[in-house]
Amino acid sequence: MNPQPNSSANTPAADTGSGGSPVLAWLFVGLPLAWGVSQTFIKALALFK
């Protein structure tokens, strides 16, 4: 969902870029998190052995 155009007083200084791809941004933070979760999950399996 994109922001609606506005008439804010801040607009002259506002950033004009799109900020990048959300998919890449989520991958950047999601991959380390998935690695951490997988490591924890593997450790947790010891409880059920």
Add this chain to the structure above:
Amino acid sequence: MAENSSSFLDRSHTVAGPGYNRWLVPPAALAIHLAIGQAYAFSVFKKPMGALISGNVDKPDALDWTPGQLAVVFSIAIVLLGLSAAVFGKWLERVGPRKAMLASALCFGGGFLIASLGVHLHSIWLVYFGYGFVGGIGLGIGYISPVSTLIKWFPDRPGVATGMAIMGFGGGAMIGSPLAVALMAHFKTSAPMGVAPTFITMGLIYLVFMMFGVFTIRVPADGWKPAGYVPNAQHSTLITTSNVDADNAIKTPQFWMLWVVLLCNVTAGIGVLETASPLIQETFSDASMGAGRGVTAAAAAGFVGLLSLFNLLGRFFWSSASDKLGRKPTYMIYFGLGILLYALAPTLMAKGSLTLFVVVACVILTMYGGGFATIPAYLRDLFGTMQVGAIHGRLLTAWSTAGILGPLLVNYLHDQQKAKGLTGAAAYQTVFYTMAGLLVVGFIANLLVTAVNERYAFKGTVTTASAGH
């Protein structure tokens, strides 16, 4: 500062342009929270740091740092988290999230670097100053830096938005722990226990990782709303359309009721986390379960890992659910269900019902995490969005208090029972019943939360400029 001389870091330069996608904000927030969440994995350094002189974790030298000395590092960090969140909250609202995130990255990354020097020189005071004091300031500023921005980007689902970010704090330990273990193994031959180079490497990794958040974060323009979003005025009397500034918020009974709510929820959760590993090994030992059927040290570590996972899941699940259920009913569930489960746990322990006990502990941990993640949205409902980050910062002093009170209380109660000669499940009964009692206090405090009196409302026009007035 004049507009034309403002820097890339200033709030005015972070106002989103027309092409900006608001779904970039949660990853920016996660970059900060996943990094600073490493603090909860500090215990992974305790044994290696306690054997820097001897080089043997099982036979520390008399000059080696003691577990007690090392426990202080984390305590300082948690106290500074709360204090810096309280002190810098209004500054954050004024300068915007980008400058605050940069300050957090420099403090958190820099804290590691100073601590590495402390480890190299074997100066515990330098470690206290680096990781505890400087790093702790980074924790506090970082924790609150994206909260207000997320709530403003997601007025239609603030619980989902803050749940995503605060879930990152839970996930940070899951990344930080195995990362530290791998780095210490890698550097073991080049420095005592590999700790100092591990600190340097982690400091630099986290600094770079957090910079992603610094560059990606944007604030919405004044008056921005998601397309098609219409505030539901009939949703609840607890959801205000006014704004209360941070200085007035702390004068309201509602703020202090929520302070008690957070204190009780966190202290009770720490009661489980602090004792998890010894508790499950002592309660479900070979002696009580039968030879070869007791919980081993490795299985206990797995139990702690499982609790971390449910702590993380609870942050997202409960905070998101609170958008539908309402904040007050969600905390009623945390405390109501929590009282039942804490009271049930000693019975399950006494009967040797391992599986059911694990299930109960996991559910408890979801609500511990949920309590953290739901509180920003609760504050937004009661005090509006104008200075919600600063108000949240002040509320986090409850976390610092719980961070000190929780372990002290739990260890005192457990030691007292052991001194009476109680062992196994019996030695932990009082801990669980006391935690259930704390949840009763939290339940009552939440019950007493009502709408904030209009006399506290901010009277001026709310703009980004008034956010930090």
